[in-house]
Amino acid sequence: AQTVTQSQPEMSVQEAETVTLSCTYDTSESDYYLFWYKQPPSRQMILVIRQEAYKQQNATENRFSVNFQKAAKSFSLKISDSQLGDAAMYFCAYRGGGGADGLTFGKGTHLIIQP
Amino acid sequence: EAGVAQSPRYKIIEKRQSVAFWCNPISGHATLYWYQQILGQGPKLLIQFQNNGVVDDSQLPKDRFSAERLKGVDSTLKIQPAKLEDSAVYLCASSLVATGSTYLYEQYFGPGTRLTVT
Numbered sequence: 501a502q503t504v505t506q507s508q509p510e511m512s513v514q515e516a517e518t519v520t521l522s523c524t525y526d527t528s529e530s531d532y533y534l535f536w537y538k539q540p541p542s543r544q545m546i547l548v549i550r551q552e553a554y555k556q557q558n559a560t561e562n563r564f565s566v567n568f569q570k571a572a573k574s575f576s577l578k579i580s581d582s583q584l585g586d587a588a589m590y591f592c593a594y595r596g597g598g599g600a601d602g603l604t605f606g607k608g609t610h611l612i613i614q615p
Numbered sequence: 616e617a618g619v620a621q622s623p624r625y626k627i628i629e630k631r632q633s634v635a636f637w638c639n640p641i642s643g644h645a646t647l648y649w650y651q652q653i654l655g656q657g658p659k660l661l662i663q664f665q666n667n668g669v670v671d672d673s674q675l676p677k678d679r680f681s682a683e684r685l686k687g688v689d690s691t692l693k694i695q696p697a698k699l700e701d702s703a704v705y706l707c708a709s710s711l712v713a714t715g716s717t718y719l720y721e722q723y724f725g726p727g728t729r730l731t732v733t
Contacts, residue, residue, distance in 0.1 A: 504657075543704055545658075545724035591657050602648050602671065603722065605657030 502527045504594050506606035513582045514614045520567075521577045521609045523592030531597025534568070536577045539608070540588040548590070551575065553597070579611075587613045617641065619725035621707050627731045633695035636728045640688070640709030646670075647684055648722065649692050650706040658706055664690065694730075702732045 503526045513519035525534070536548040551559045551568050559566050563583075567576045579586055589610055593603040620639040628634050640647050645666050650658035661680065663671040666687035675682070679698070684690040694701055708722040 543706075543727040543729070545706065545708070547721065550721070593657075602650070602660035602663050603658070605659070607655070607657050 502529075502532075502594050502596070502604045504592050504604050504606040506592055506609050508609045509607075510610040510612065512612040512614060513579075515582055515584060517582055518578060518580045519582055519611065521579075521590050521592075521611070523575045523577070523606055525573050525575065525592070525594050527573070527594065527596075529596055533595045533597070534566075534575045535593040535595070535603070536564070536566070536575075537591045537593055537605075538586075538588045539591060545591075549577065582613050584613050584615060587611055619707055619709055619723055621705075621725040621728055623728055624726065625729050625731075627733065628697055630699055630732050631696040633693065634697055634730060635691055635693045636705050636707075636730075638690045638692070638707030638725060640690070640707070641723055644709035644711050644723075645687070646710045646712065647690050648708040648710075649682060649690070650708065652704040652706055652727070654703070661692070697730075697732045699732050702730055704729050 505524045508522055511519055532553045534551045538546045538548050549559050549561045549564050551566055558568050563580045565578045589608045591608045592606040595601055595603050622637050626634055647664045649661045651661050652658040661675045662682045664684040667684045680694055682692045704727040706727045707725045710722045
């Protein structure tokens with residue numbers, strides 16, 4: 501079974517600075533997908549960024565980028581120019597390459613933005 | 616495009632009572648998921664439907680939980696009888712398809728139903 505580990509229960513960053521959230525995972529599959537989701541207090545899960553394991557290039561979406569290290573099974577999220585609206589729970593998630601699987605989530609990291 | 620709809624948003628019941636949650640996925644989405652999110656944890660998949668058939672229910676506590684997706688559209692998740700440990704947020708998600716391009720099976724989540732069992 502796949503597992504996803506987020507070792508940082510809480511992170512704090514000053515507005516406009518950069519923060520990195522960590523995620524490691526364990527799988528025996530070679531083809532899979534990784535995601536970062538944001539969950540604000542409204543509880544709505546919002547997809548932040550996705551990474552296909554077969555792609556060597558790290559995904560980037562505006563201020564959000566990932567550092568995907570396949571051999572190390574590491575998938576960290578970097579948020580640049582942090583904004584107050586970035587404050588939320590962030591979840592790392594894994595999905596098997598078959599595509600039919602549901603998501604396996606980590607326990608989440610609570611991100612606090614200091615004004 | 617309307618998102619995934621869920622109701623109710625909140626529900627408080629006593630233990631041993633029954634409760635049902637409703638989900639309406641995005642129009643045209645063939646795959647529907649129910650997740651349970653206990654406070655302080657990430658969501659856990661309970662059941663996955665492809666159209667009106669069950670694809671994966673390996674983590675569904677079948678002695679008390681049941682789910683159905685009639686006509687391959689709306690879905691209902693039921694708990695009977697509820698236990699204190701069922702207190703959680705129940706999230707519904709849907710995706711266009713289950714295989715193929717990543718972008719086709721990206722999951723879209725509803726706002727969730729917060730259940731409190733007293």
